[in-house]
Amino acid sequence: SAEEGPEVIKAHEAINHEPTPLDIERDGSDVYVNMTAQITDIEIDDGYNYKAWTFNGEAPGPLVVVNEGDTIHFTLDNMDPSIPHSMDFHAVHTAPDKGFADVAPNEEGTFVYEASNPGVFMYHCGTDPVLSHIANGMHGVIIVQPDDGYPTDDEVDQEYVIIQNEWYKYNDLDNMTNEEPSQVVLSSKALHDGQPNTNGTVGALIDEPLKAKVGDKVRFYINNVGPNEMSSFHVIGTLFDDVYIDGNPANHQEGMQTVGLPASGGAVVEFIVKEPGTYKFVTHQFNHVQKGGVGKLIVTE
Amino acid sequence: SAEEGPEVIKAHEAINHEPTPLDIERDGSDVYVNMTAQITDIEIDDGYNYKAWTFNGEAPGPLVVVNEGDTIHFTLDNMDPSIPHSMDFHAVHTAPDKGFADVAPNEEGTFVYEASNPGVFMYHCGTDPVLSHIANGMHGVIIVQPDDGYPTDDEVDQEYVIIQNEWYKYNDLDNMTNEEPSQVVLSSKALHDGQPNTNGTVGALIDEPLKAKVGDKVRFYINNVGPNEMSSFHVIGTLFDDVYIDGNPANHQEGMQTVGLPASGGAVVEFIVKEPGTYKFVTHQFNHVQKGGVGKLIVTE
Amino acid sequence: SAEEGPEVIKAHEAINHEPTPLDIERDGSDVYVNMTAQITDIEIDDGYNYKAWTFNGEAPGPLVVVNEGDTIHFTLDNMDPSIPHSMDFHAVHTAPDKGFADVAPNEEGTFVYEASNPGVFMYHCGTDPVLSHIANGMHGVIIVQPDDGYPTDDEVDQEYVIIQNEWYKYNDLDNMTNEEPSQVVLSSKALHDGQPNTNGTVGALIDEPLKAKVGDKVRFYINNVGPNEMSSFHVIGTLFDDVYIDGNPANHQEGMQTVGLPASGGAVVEFIVKEPGTYKFVTHQFNHVQKGGVGKLIVTE
Ligand SMILES: [Cu+2]
Ligand SMILES: [Cu+2]
Ligand SMILES: [Cu+2]
Ligand SMILES: [Cu+2]
Ligand SMILES: [Cu+2]
Ligand SMILES: [Cu+2]
Ligand code: NA
Ligand code: NA
Ligand code: NA
Ligand code: NA
Ligand code: NA
Ligand code: NA
Ligand SMILES: [Zn+2]
Ligand SMILES: [Zn+2]
Ligand SMILES: [Zn+2]
Ligand SMILES: [Zn+2]
Ligand SMILES: [Zn+2]
Ligand SMILES: [Zn+2]
Ligand SMILES: [Zn+2]
Ligand SMILES: [Zn+2]
Ligand SMILES: [Zn+2]
Numbered sequence: 037s038a039e040e041g042p043e044v045i046k047a048h049e050a051i052n053h054e055p056t057p058l059d060i061e062r063d064g065s066d067v068y069v070n071m072t073a074q075i076t077d078i079e080i081d082d083g084y085n086y087k088a089w090t091f092n093g094e095a096p097g098p099l100v101v102v103n104e105g106d107t108i109h110f111t112l113d114n115m116d117p118s119i120p121h122s123m124d125f126h127a128v129h130t131a132p133d134k135g136f137a138d139v140a141p142n143e144e145g146t147f148v149y150e151a152s153n154p155g156v157f158m159y160h161c162g163t164d165p166v167l168s169h170i171a172n173g174m175h176g177v178i179i180v181q182p183d184d185g186y187p188t189d190d191e192v193d194q195e196y197v198i199i200q201n202e203w204y205k206y207n208d209l210d211n212m213t214n215e216e217p218s219q220v221v222l223s224s225k226a227l228h229d230g231q232p233n234t235n236g237t238v239g240a241l242i243d244e245p246l247k248a249k250v251g252d253k254v255r256f257y258i259n260n261v262g263p264n265e266m267s268s269f270h271v272i273g274t275l276f277d278d279v280y281i282d283g284n285p286a287n288h289q290e291g292m293q294t295v296g297l298p299a300s301g302g303a304v305v306e307f308i309v310k311e312p313g314t315y316k317f318v319t320h321q322f323n324h325v326q327k328g329g330v331g332k333l334i335v336t337e
Numbered sequence: 338s339a340e341e342g343p344e345v346i347k348a349h350e351a352i353n354h355e356p357t358p359l360d361i362e363r364d365g366s367d368v369y370v371n372m373t374a375q376i377t378d379i380e381i382d383d384g385y386n387y388k389a390w391t392f393n394g395e396a397p398g399p400l401v402v403v404n405e406g407d408t409i410h411f412t413l414d415n416m417d418p419s420i421p422h423s424m425d426f427h428a429v430h431t432a433p434d435k436g437f438a439d440v441a442p443n444e445e446g447t448f449v450y451e452a453s454n455p456g457v458f459m460y461h462c463g464t465d466p467v468l469s470h471i472a473n474g475m476h477g478v479i480i481v482q483p484d485d486g487y488p489t490d491d492e493v494d495q496e497y498v499i500i501q502n503e504w505y506k507y508n509d510l511d512n513m514t515n516e517e518p519s520q521v522v523l524s525s526k527a528l529h530d531g532q533p534n535t536n537g538t539v540g541a542l543i544d545e546p547l548k549a550k551v552g553d554k555v556r557f558y559i560n561n562v563g564p565n566e567m568s569s570f571h572v573i574g575t576l577f578d579d580v581y582i583d584g585n586p587a588n589h590q591e592g593m594q595t596v597g598l599p600a601s602g603g604a605v606v607e608f609i610v611k612e613p614g615t616y617k618f619v620t621h622q623f624n625h626v627q628k629g630g631v632g633k634l635i636v637t638e
Numbered sequence: 639s640a641e642e643g644p645e646v647i648k649a650h651e652a653i654n655h656e657p658t659p660l661d662i663e664r665d666g667s668d669v670y671v672n673m674t675a676q677i678t679d680i681e682i683d684d685g686y687n688y689k690a691w692t693f694n695g696e697a698p699g700p701l702v703v704v705n706e707g708d709t710i711h712f713t714l715d716n717m718d719p720s721i722p723h724s725m726d727f728h729a730v731h732t733a734p735d736k737g738f739a740d741v742a743p744n745e746e747g748t749f750v751y752e753a754s755n756p757g758v759f760m761y762h763c764g765t766d767p768v769l770s771h772i773a774n775g776m777h778g779v780i781i782v783q784p785d786d787g788y789p790t791d792d793e794v795d796q797e798y799v800i801i802q803n804e805w806y807k808y809n810d811l812d813n814m815t816n817e818e819p820s821q822v823v824l825s826s827k828a829l830h831d832g833q834p835n836t837n838g839t840v841g842a843l844i845d846e847p848l849k850a851k852v853g854d855k856v857r858f859y860i861n862n863v864g865p866n867e868m869s870s871f872h873v874i875g876t877l878f879d880d881v882y883i884d885g886n887p888a889n890h891q892e893g894m895q896t897v898g899l900p901a902s903g904g905a906v907v908e909f910i911v912k913e914p915g916t917y918k919f920v921t922h923q924f925n926h927v928q929k930g931g932v933g934k935l936i937v938t939e
Contacts, residue, residue: 129611132573158594167623282593299620
C-alpha cells in the first residue's frame, strides 16, 4: 500500500537501463526517429530515486524536432521485459489503434506519420492505463517547425524548451487518480548545443539555469504534459510580447502576463529581458511552486 | 452521513419519473420549448443507480437547438413535489431573478428570451444551492446556430455534440464542495437522426461509439458543464484544424492539440480522420479518464 | 498545528495597523506610488478575523491605475517589524532580484519601472515563500490604461474592478500547499468615486452590490490573484459581447459565456444588461461559489 511506500514491478526491480541517446536521422523530408521504452532510475528530488518508465532513459523524454511536411518513420524499441508500451504523438494524424499500437515487451514496432501541423506538441505512451504510463515518466515534446516560421522569428535571440510535469507516489494508480501531485516540476531539453538538457526533477532549472543577454528577446517553447494539472506559466519580471497558442503561428496573442495551458497544451511565448539579473519562471499556481515548479533565467550584460 | 451512503430526499424516495421527451415546436422565429424538472433514476455506472434531479429524465438534459435571432418561449413543468427548480440558459439576456426564477413544486413557469448570440451554451438549474442542482444532474446544452454559419461549414461531414460532467456522492453538498469527483464522464446528445443520445454515464460513448468515414471532417460541439472541474478536451490521433471558442464564429483558432474549457465553457472543434480505426476522445487530465472521461469515434472506409 | 487553529507570528500578535490610504501622485508621465506592507485584521467571514499580511491594510491591496507609457516611482514602506516584504508588478519589465527586491522590516525601498504594456495585471509580494505572502493577503491589481484605449470604449457606461482570491488556514503553509481553499471570494476596488471598495471577504459584493442602469454596457476589469485556483468567470443573465484577454486590446474575443483565468490571469469583459433586476456574477466552479465566490450587480430603470 501507499503507506508501505513505492511498489516496483517485480520484473523492473533489477533493471536500471543506461539512458539511450535519441537516434534521429534525416534523408530529405524523411526523418527516421528511433526511441526506446526503458526503465531508468531518476533522482526526482534530493536522494529520492524514482524507477521511472521512460523514453530513452529521460523523463520527460528526449526532444524531437521536425519540420512541417516531414514524414516521420518512428521505431520504438521496447526494452521493458514485462509491459507493453507505445507512442502517441499529438503532432500527427493516425488511427491510434494502428499508429499508436502497443509494442510488446522486448519487441520493436515501426510506424509512419506525416507531420503536417506546426506547433509544440506533447507525446506520451498511450498504453492502458495511460495515467500510469504518463505519471511514471513516459511523456515528452515534439516540435514541428512551421514552414513559414513565426512572424517574430527575426526578433528572437535565444530560444529554449520548457516542460511542466507532475510526479505522484511511485506507480500508485490510486494516488495518481485521486490525490494532489507530490512534485510539480519544470525541465528543459536542449534545443541548441550547450543548452541544459534535464529531467523533470525538483530544482533542475535552478541548478542548471537558462541564460540570456540584456536586451534579448527570448522564446520558450512550452508544454504542460500533466498528467492531471493545468499550468499557469509566467516569467517573473517581464511579460509575453507574443504568444502562439499550441505553437501555431495563426494563434497569436499579445502582452500576456501568464499563459494557461490545459493538460497537454503547448505554446510559444516570447519576452524581452531589459536588465541584468535573475528571472525566475513558474507556474503561478504557487502551491505547485512549493512542490518544485520553478526555474531560473540568468541575464547578463 | 457520507459514510452511511447516499441520502435521498424523503419525498423523492418513491419517485422515478419516466423520461419526458423534449417538446419543441417552431412557428417562424418563435420557438416553443417545453421541459420538465423531474426525478429519474440513472445508472451512472454498472449497477449504480443515481436518483438524479433532471431536465426531462436525462442528465445531461435534452439538447436544445435554436437559430440566432429566435425568440424562445420556454416553459418549465416542475414535476418535483418537494423542491423548486429553474432554468438558466447561458445563451440569453434576462434579469435572472425574473427570467431564471424558481418554479415551485408541481407548478409551471413560462419565460421568454431572445437568442441573440450564436454558440454552444450550458444550461442548468439555477436554484439555490446551485451546486446541488447541477451536481445532481440538472445541466445540459443549448446550441444557437449562427446566422451566417461557420466559415468551415462546407468542409464538415459529420457533427456531434459532446458534454463533460462530473458526479459526486449522492446529494452530498459537502462532498460536492470539498472533494474530487467520483465520476467524470462524456456523453453525446443526438443532433441528427440515428445518433447516440446518452446520459453522462461511465462508458456511455464506449458502448455507443460515434461514427465517421475515412477522410471526413468531423465537428464536435462541446461543453463542459462541470460543476467544478475544467476540461482539457482532446481527440487521440488527430488535431483540431479549426476551433471556435464558446462556438462563436469570431473566436477562431487553428491547429490545436487540446482545448481547455473552463467550467461551463464550450467550443466547436473540427478535425479530419485520415485512416480507418478507433479514435478515443478524452479530457487529457488522465485522472479523469480513470473516472470515466473517455469516448470512442469509429472510422470506417 | 492546524488542528490547534491559526498560528500568528509572535511579533504580529499585538499588531493591527490601521489601513493606510494609497498615496499616488502624478507629475506629467511620472507617477509616484507609495504603499505599505502592514499587518491588519480583516474579517474575512462573519466573526472570523484573519490577521492578514497586506498592502495598505487591504486584501486585495489598493487598486493602482496608471497610463501606458508612465514611469512608476514605487516606494514600499515595510511596517512589519519581523518579516521582509516586496512588490512584484506583473505590468513591468525589471530584473526581479533588483526591482522586486525584499524590503527589510521597518525599512523603505524605492524602485522605478516603465509601464509599457496595457492590461489588467496582478501585483503581489514576491518574498519567499511567495505562497505564504500571497495566501496571507498580499495581492492586488494594477491597471495600465492603453494609449489608444479599447475599441469598445465609446460603448461602455459603467466600469468596475473585480478580483478573485482564495483564503486558506491561517498562515498554514502546508494547508496552502496541499489542501482546497477554505474561502474563495470576489471583491471590488473603486475605480470611480462612490464605487464599492471592499476586501476579499465572503459576501463583500452581496452586501455592497455593484450598480447599473437598464441598457448599460458594463465593463469589468477582472483578475484572478489565486494563489492556486483558476477562475471561470461568468455573469448570470448575460454574455460577454467583448473580451480582452489580460486586458490587452489586441486579444479580442466575442460572445463568450465564461472566461477562464489562469492563476494571476486578467481580462476586460463587457456585457449589456437589458432588464432591471439582480445579476449575480460567479466563478462557475460552483464548489467555489459555496465558499463565497459570488457577487451582485443590481440593474435599475
Ligand atoms: Cu508505456
Ligand atoms: Cu495524448
Ligand atoms: Cu433544480
Ligand atoms: Cu451558469
Ligand atoms: Cu510579503
Ligand atoms: Cu507573479
Ligand atoms: Na532582439
Ligand atoms: Na512578471
Ligand atoms: Na470534408
Ligand atoms: Na491526438
Ligand atoms: Na451604452
Ligand atoms: Na449567463
Ligand atoms: Zn507505457
Ligand atoms: Zn493541484
Ligand atoms: Zn510582437
Ligand atoms: Zn434544480
Ligand atoms: Zn480534479
Ligand atoms: Zn481551417
Ligand atoms: Zn510579503
Ligand atoms: Zn479547488
Ligand atoms: Zn463588440
